[in-house]
Amino acid sequence: MSTTTEAENKPAESARRQKTRERLMDAAFEVFSEVGIHAATVEMITERADFTRGAFYSNFDTKEELFLALAERGNNERLALLRGSVANIDLIMPTLVGSTEGKLSATELGPIVASFLEQQGDNRLWLLFQSELRLLAMRDSEVGKLYLEQKNAADKEFGSIISAAFDAVGLTPALNSVELANVLMNTYESALQEAIMRGGNSVQEAAHQLFMQRLLGLIGQLAS
Amino acid sequence: MSTTTEAENKPAESARRQKTRERLMDAAFEVFSEVGIHAATVEMITERADFTRGAFYSNFDTKEELFLALAERGNNERLALLRGSVANIDLIMPTLVGSTEGKLSATELGPIVASFLEQQGDNRLWLLFQSELRLLAMRDSEVGKLYLEQKNAADKEFGSIISAAFDAVGLTPALNSVELANVLMNTYESALQEAIMRGGNSVQEAAHQLFMQRLLGLIGQLAS
DNA sequence: TGTATCGGATACACCGGTGTATCGAAAGTT
């Protein structure tokens, strides 16, 4: 009766089913990112996953449900990544910083911050998806609540990482860590946006360039 | 034959037609903002403007065309507003600052910055529309190019205003004005976003609170 | 290996939105 019992007795959901769900979600993430929730059709999704619409309706009730499931999954992955890096932080930090002993100038902090913000797989698709989600969150208060919770968690996590990084480098940020995280995230997103719009082959690199340029200006000011 | 001739002979476009175009655009702005480009139907728009679909197809070819026309109009209005304030800047500045003589602390700068960012009509609808446009701009390189041009112009305009404001208060920002404008815009938008998601009756005020709170932290760091 | 169940494919009826072709009324012209 209880969910735990059920999860133990049966394989929760036949491995097969779980696999197709996974494939559908992967496909959906791409499609949603590329064309948006509304323009996306169930068929586009199933087609990309090499299924027919039958598979979809067997696994999900509505497109929106799938979208939300995706939002949650994405957030979890993202959080896990951050948590992973916070675990390795003293491993990463010396590597990036290493050579120079003693206090480090703001210049060395840039790459560290960037490395955390750029660690997702395809940032381009991710930003598109995220933007779509945000829009939905602004229009639907239910989704809005969810979004804010997720964002808050992410900001806190990222904030603590960044604080640690500042610390390791001998700088002390003046803003509290969550707001600091916010500012940095915003500048990164805005750089990525611009890079996407400019087009060209390597969006990732272009975004990196833009971001670093702005970041270095900021960092000098964000800490003392 | 030439457009100027045509514009002089006929009233360019019968005043009547122009009026319905205007009404359609006003309605479209609301609808697009509320439900997004894709979810918006031609009928929703015409209905809100008290027309039938006939009117629409007589004035525009596609929904997208209308959307882009709207984007341009919005940007122009916004620029005009900014230009207007830059004209009045020495009129506004003393009013806001007035009382205290000599150098002003960062605290006094907050309301000034805020006043410029909050001068649009309905910021809520505006942000929604803007987000929609941005998304489109990331997906369609044509639109992207246009968007970047507009944004650049706006940033420059806003940047010069802000620089002047910092100046008037006796602070000198360390970032160049365009990047400064960017950071401030981003923080404002992010505050507005959050306020929208939180819901409640007065989104504008909530956004203002959030923004000021973050802004004050920032300003101290953005200038010396 | 035979049988039951599960999961995805296929087929179909339905609906909402689009765009066009036609019409009629109001505004402009002489």
Added chain:
DNA sequence: AACTTTCGATACACCGGTGTATCCGATACA
């Protein structure tokens, strides 16, 4: 005031996407 033109309303044919009802093959289990 007749007549012409312009503009928006109405009607219709069409299409794409949805969701459901049914079917069939694969997988699991005895």
